[in-house]
Amino acid sequence: MRTAYSVENVRAAERAAMARLPEGALMQRAAAGLAAACAGLLPRVYGARVVLLVGPGDNGGDALYAGARLARRGAAVTAVPADPGRVHPGGLAALRAAGGRLSAAVPDRADLVVDGLLGIGGQGGLRPAAAALAERIPPGAPVVAVDLPSGVDADTGEVAGAAVRADTTVTFGAYKTGLLVDPGAALAGEVRLVDIGLDPAALGTPAAAALEDADLPTLLPRPGAASDKYSRGVVGVVAGSAQYPGAAVLAVAGALRGGAGAVRYVGPAHEEVLARYPETLVGRGRVQAWVVGPGLGGDRAAEAAQALAEPVPVLVDADGLRGLDPAVLRARTAPTLLTPHAGEAAALLGVPRADVESGRLAAVRELAGRFGAVVLLKGSTTLVCDGRGPVRVNPTGTPWLATAGSGDVLSGLAGSLLAAGLPAADAASAAAYLHGLAAGRAAAGAPLLAQEVAAALPAAWRAVQGS
Ligand SMILES: NC(=O)C1=CN([C@@H]2O[C@H](COP(=O)(O)OP(=O)(O)OC[C@H]3O[C@@H](n4cnc5c(N)ncnc54)[C@H](OP(=O)(O)O)[C@@H]3O)[C@@H](O)[C@H]2O)[C@@H](O)CC1
Numbered sequence: 134m135r136t137a138y139s140v141e142n143v144r145a146a147e148r149a150a151m152a153r154l155p156e157g158a159l160m161q162r163a164a165a166g167l168a169a170a171c172a173g174l175l176p177r178v179y180g181a182r183v184v185l186l187v188g189p190g191d192n193g194g195d196a197l198y199a200g201a202r203l204a205r206r207g208a209a210v211t212a213v214p215a216d217p218g219r220v221h222p223g224g225l226a227a228l229r230a231a232g233g234r235l236s237a238a239v240p241d242r243a244d245l246v247v248d249g250l251l252g253i254g255g256q257g258g259l260r261p262a263a264a265a266l267a268e269r270i271p272p273g274a275p276v277v278a279v280d281l282p283s284g285v286d287a288d289t290g291e292v293a294g295a296a297v298r299a300d301t302t303v304t305f306g307a308y309k310t311g312l313l314v315d316p317g318a319a320l321a322g323e324v325r326l327v328d329i330g331l332d333p334a335a336l337g338t339p340a341a342a343a344l345e346d347a348d349l350p351t352l353l354p355r356p357g358a359a360s361d362k363y364s365r366g367v368v369g370v371v372a373g374s375a376q377y378p379g380a381a382v383l384a385v386a387g388a389l390r391g392g393a394g395a396v397r398y399v400g401p402a403h404e405e406v407l408a409r410y411p412e413t414l415v416g417r418g419r420v421q422a423w424v425v426g427p428g429l430g431g432d433r434a435a436e437a438a439q440a441l442a443e444p445v446p447v448l449v450d451a452d453g454l455r456g457l458d459p460a461v462l463r464a465r466t467a468p469t470l471l472t473p474h475a476g477e478a479a480a481l482l483g484v485p486r487a488d489v490e491s492g493r494l495a496a497v498r499e500l501a502g503r504f505g506a507v508v509l510l511k512g513s514t515t516l517v518c519d520g521r522g523p524v525r526v527n528p529t530g531t532p533w534l535a536t537a538g539s540g541d542v543l544s545g546l547a548g549s550l551l552a553a554g555l556p557a558a559d560a561a562s563a564a565a566y567l568h569g570l571a572a573g574r575a576a577a578g579a580p581l582l583a584q585e586v587a588a589a590l591p592a593a594w595r596a597v598q599g600s
């Protein structure tokens with residue numbers, strides 16, 4: 134599990150480390166790691182044109198000390214301060230001593246740009262002087278962000294105004310939440326973590342976590358010799374309508390590949406479902422988890438209410454989410470998993486969709502708290518929040534996954550994992566992970582059908598089991 138921490142926790146761990154280290158040691162470690170990463174990105178350090186964008190704080194200090202190291206190896210290093218009156222004095226002296234120079238303007242050409250404008254001390258969108266420098270980054274020059282792309286909120290990934298788009302982010306001591314959550318994650322490029330010797334215990338509880346392949350085998354159900362279809366769990370799928378029969382087929386497809394022993398379908402599209410998947414049971418009956426919502430069409434609160442009245446885990450998606458009553462969910466004894474996209478989340482919260490898109494972390498936390506449910510917020514980075522532990526950020530997927538029906542497959546898959554006995558947050562995050570992995574494999578750089586995602590799930594499952 135890749136874990137990310139709040140600025141408050143990172144600062145606490147840094148204070149603890151600074152108390153036992155000589156002054157400036159942490160910054161030197163950070164600068165050494167940054168310089169090594171920059172050197173690795175350049176075909177040749179000697180003679181390379183390196184431009185440092187330097188903010189007023191320690192983030193700028195890191196950039197200057199790293200620039201000094203590159204200058205000592207023969208790079209032509211130019212530092213451009215956002216505010217010439219506020220530049221890290223030690224860093225500036227080191228750069229000058231190494232032969233680097235200071236400039237008021239961003240040079241037209243660069244082999245590498247180092248963004249040291251703002252790190253974890255940044256508040257709000259970039260101020261005009263810093264924004265002006267960010268806008269003048271020479272087109273095509275690779276950009277390395279120091280600690281995080283300037284303009285990205287370290288705790289939320291939110292971007293309020295101008296921000297730097299990095300190809301690589303070199304972050305120090307621990308991942309920051311904003312590096313995992315969009316839109317910040319999308320601006321960070323490839324994120325590299327430099328160990329500066331922070332004590333993991335001093336970092337406290339992570340604010341966010343991203344699953345990795347190696348986490349999946351411990352989460353996914355594995356049938357034993359004595360398992361039968363009932364002990365492996367039966368998942369009921371309430372989905373589809375005359376208008377959207379395909380949603381039923383796709384939700385069942387996801388459910389069949391999610392590890393439950395059997396899938397029970399309830400709805401008008403049973404002929405379509407059986408034609409495609411004769412393994413499906415049809416009609417109401419006992420289940421270990423319900424999936425309600427894909428393709429129901431219209432306001433179908435009644436179907437959701439019927440499932441929610443049963444003391445088993447219930448996943449509510451799509452049309453089932455309309456008009457959900459928080460009081461009903463909060464009164465439930467079994468877990469509830471809601472799987473909205475941004476538009477559905479906005480409707481549940483009564484806010485514009487743009488607010489959810491720009492503040493995804495806040496939105497998923499608010500939904501989980503308000504509804505007393507585990508919430509999987511779909512999107513470019515899918516988030517899962519259970520209202521208690523770190524928010525899970527899904528690292529797999531492909532933009533091709535933004536295709537009709539892919540959410541139906543995800544709901545079936547997550548519901549199946551619920552029926553197999555996984556806690557709701559694990560079911561949701563494991564499903565999102567496998568779904569994204571399957572989509573990446575199936576798309577392979579070309580447009581993707583939702584049914585191909587479902588078909589690729591067994592290969593994704595095998596791949597992580599072998600990890
Ligand atoms: N602590 C450690 O042990 C280590 C820390 N390390 C490094 O230090 C970094 C944190 O340094 P930091 O605390 O100096 O903050 P930093 O990110 O440079 O920015 C603060 C400055 O920016 C300004 N400013 C704020 N918002 C702004 C905006 N929107 N637009 C423009 N300006 C804005 C703000 O101005 P003020 O509000 O004071 O007027 C203040 O001057 C961290 O990310 C890592 O890189 C590493 O070396 C490892 C060891």
Ligand SMILES: [K+]
Nearest residue numbers: 248251279283
């Ligand atoms: K930065």
